[in-house]
Amino acid sequence: MSDRLRPSSASSVVACAENLLERLRDTPPLTHCITNAVVTGFTANALLAIGAAPAMVDIVDESGMFAGVASGLLVNLGTPTPEQRAAIREAVASANASGTPWVLDPVAIGALPVRTALAQDLVAQRPTAIRGNASEILALAGLSGGGRGVDATDTTDAAATAATALAEAHGGVVAVSGAVDLVTDGVRTVRIANGDPLLTRVTGGGCALGAIMAAFLGAARGSGITALDAVAAATLVYTIAAERAAETSTGPGSFAAALLDALAAVLPGDLAPRARVEETTSAAEVGR
Numbered sequence: 001m002s003d004r005l006r007p008s009s010a011s012s013v014v015a016c017a018e019n020l021l022e023r024l025r026d027t028p029p030l031t032h033c034i035t036n037a038v039v040t041g042f043t044a045n046a047l048l049a050i051g052a053a054p055a056m057v058d059i060v061d062e063s064g065m066f067a068g069v070a071s072g073l074l075v076n077l078g079t080p081t082p083e084q085r086a087a088i089r090e091a092v093a094s095a096n097a098s099g100t101p102w103v104l105d106p107v108a109i110g111a112l113p114v115r116t117a118l119a120q121d122l123v124a125q126r127p128t129a130i131r132g133n134a135s136e137i138l139a140l141a142g143l144s145g146g147g148r149g150v151d152a153t154d155t156t157d158a159a160a161t162a163a164t165a166l167a168e169a170h171g172g173v174v175a176v177s178g179a180v181d182l183v184t185d186g187v188r189t190v191r192i193a194n195g196d197p198l199l200t201r202v203t204g205g206g207c208a209l210g211a212i213m214a215a216f217l218g219a220a221r222g223s224g225i226t227a228l229d230a231v232a233a234a235t236l237v238y239t240i241a242a243e244r245a246a247e248t249s250t251g252p253g254s255f256a257a258a259l260l261d262a263l264a265a266v267l268p269g270d271l272a273p274r275a276r277v278e279e280t281t282s283a284a285e286v287g288r
Contacts, residue, residue: 013190013277017233018268020219025051029071029218032100033211034058034088036078036107039204042256043074046208049263050237052215057091059083064090071218073102074211075122077115085118092125101128101217101227105210110139123166128217129173129231130166131210134159137176141166156182164189164282173227175213177206181235185228186282192232193276195239196246198255205259209238232277240274241266 031052035043040056047054057066060083067073073095075088095102104127106119119140123130132140134156141162156178163174167186176182181192199205216234217227225233244266245258 013192013229013232013236013279014272014275016225016229017236017271017275019223020216020225020230020233021051021237021266021268021271023223024215024219027219028053029215030055030069031072031074031211031215031218032057032063032066032070032091033074033076033214034063034084034091035074035076035105035207035211036080038078039076039207042202042204043208043211045260046204046263047211047215049260050212050215050266051264052212052218054211058087060086060090063087064094067091067094067100067102068098070095070100071221072214072216073100074105074214075102075127076105076107076207076210077109077119078105078107078207080115080118085114088118088122092122092127096125101214101221103127103129103131103210103214103217105131105207106136106140107132107207109136123170126170127172128227129175129213130170131175131177131206131213131231133177133206137166137174138162156180160184160189173231175231175235177209181239183228183232183235185226188228189280189282190228190232191278191280192235192239193278194236194243194274196242196255198246198249198252199239199242199259201252202256202259205242209235212238236271236275236277237266238263240271243274244270 044054109116137159213234220230241262245262249255
């Protein structure tokens with residue numbers, strides 16, 4: 001955690017997070033997840049815990065129909081079987097046609113050719129948000145061969161330029177997960193220093209965050225809250241819940257259960273005392 005990211009700099013991000021957490025629980029967003037077989041159950045439980053309504057629809061001739069009525073869509077490339085790849089393309093086309101916000105999680109791209117080519121095709125479809133670790137974001141930007149499987153071998157700061165370039169090129173938000181999370185739309189950049197290392201010891205910790213981003217984007221529809229603020233809000237709520245879960249855990253097993261409990265228990269008023277956030281704006285924008 002960085003000592004320079006202090007609660008006093010978090011007011012606008014915290015306000016959006018408080019607003020969206022309350023909106024999400026008042027009207028649970030239907031969150032359509034096309035995700036990998038390793039994490040389906042954990043992802044669904046994380047969405048239920050935070051207050052969203054999960055639906056794991058990855059069948060051709062159903063995924064497109066469902067994406068058109070969902071509040072938000074997650075596309076996770078962890079185990080992209082042939083049918084799931086077709087279902088993903090169908091769902092993305094429907095989401096774009098109906099205005100459903102969607103999140104691309106390009107799991108383990110870089111060295112693996114099938115998912116890498118698919119991720120490149122999908123990023124051209126202009127996802128609302130892209131979420132990945134630093135190595136995945138660098139690989140998606142064509143600046144690295146990827147990490148070690150699903151693990152990052154690069155730092156968040158090393159991926160900052162790539163994240164900004166991706167956001168500028170494709171008109172969406174890019175979120176880089178790490179010890180300090182980075183969220184940018186190419187102009188505004190938010191860094192969030194909450195969380196706990198135990199998140200990296202539980203299968204699906206990052207994948208569940210992608211789903212919660214989709215839920216927060218769904219909750220933000222019609223509110224005037226920007227996609228960047230929604231993604232930053234999801235990150236802040238999730239990482240604060242992780243901190244609280246770690247305080248009562250003795251290891252990865254108890255942490256996984258405690259994280260679900262913490263997601264269910266976190267309240268809007270819990271965010272400001274813990275938030276460690278810094279926001280910057282590009283020099284080019286400031287000079288206009």
